[in-house]
Amino acid sequence: MSKTETRKDEIIKVSAKLFKEKGYSAITMRDIAKAMNIKAASLYNHIKSKQDLLKIIIISIAEEFTIRMQEISSSESTSIEKLQKIISLHIDIAYHYPYRMGVLNNDWMHLEEELEYYLELRNSYEDNFRSIVESGIESGEMIDTNTEIIVFSILSTLRSLYLWIPKKEALKPEELTKNLTQVLISGIQND
Amino acid sequence: MSKTETRKDEIIKVSAKLFKEKGYSAITMRDIAKAMNIKAASLYNHIKSKQDLLKIIIISIAEEFTIRMQEISSSESTSIEKLQKIISLHIDIAYHYPYRMGVLNNDWMHLEEELEYYLELRNSYEDNFRSIVESGIESGEMIDTNTEIIVFSILSTLRSLYLWIPKKEALKPEELTKNLTQVLISGIQND
DNA sequence: GTCTATAAGCAGATAGAC
DNA sequence: GTCTATCTGCTTATAGAC
16 A cells, blocks of 8 residues: 555545445445545546446455455365354454445445456355364364354354444444454353 | 235235345336236225335234344343344244345435334334343343444344345245354354 | 426536647 | 636425326
């Protein structure tokens, strides 16, 4: 990342925030321009198209998830430890890019040329996640229930973090990681 | 519910499916008409406006959630039992109205006149949920961790069920209820 | 209940001046 | 780098024929 924020970076930041709030389709180039106090035509001096904005916002973050998941997957750890690292990964990204996370979750289907590539990234991510859970069940670290339910349940929570993190400014990332790990892995019931 | 499905019911059903797939803003009246093999103008013989469709889809299901949550909240049960009933409630609605659930989750912000009412329903629902968890912690049934994290984590999973239920036709609702309850309440780690 | 025709406005994007 | 002016096509919705 360069030290100075370019005009293009600023446009991407503002767009991500607006897309997250109302969705890609509901936001117009005039909305983005207005939020930056310029005219819509001026945006095209910095970006190619509205679709170009969506691509930049989604693909960068999807690639980061996939790469870091690959690192976790191939690390020397127990399955439970890998799960803890996945939780940390999601919390880290949600803290840094809450708006992009929202766009990734809700507007990926509006990608045009990059849709197929995005789906490959997502499949790679989910396959790694599934393998980790399967290994955990085989090794006896995790309960022997339906793998898909475990993957679905944990991923649903992690993918929704972007909605929740900006609201609770009181909770530090370390605190959140600790508590969420406990809830997701050990459950909420007292023995 | 009447026995015969009216043309209006059919329009609502088709709209919910399309809205769920691409979002309210991305779907045009022409898209809905085309999916029904009629012209867009004909839709207006049955419904007032596009916004009217959104209102019907979202408010009906939001009211059902709030009413049934109220019943659970005021029932004579332990907190853990109430949580099990909430899980069943979400699975039940997600099985019956997967498309509406998607629209409720992702397009509520496009409600116009009914937005405030929707937010009241949602707040009522979440307040009841929070109270149940707080009671569970006080009574010692649940671990004494951050209430908001427990509420957020479970609700995130339950609200995403609509994405997942149509995919796994093999899993019966009873089976899903049993497994999901175990994962959400007891966790996934073996002792 | 569906159609054609059309109104009135808004969308993304470009050209060219400054 | 931003502006004004503008093109072209699409949007929701209505009027009125059948």
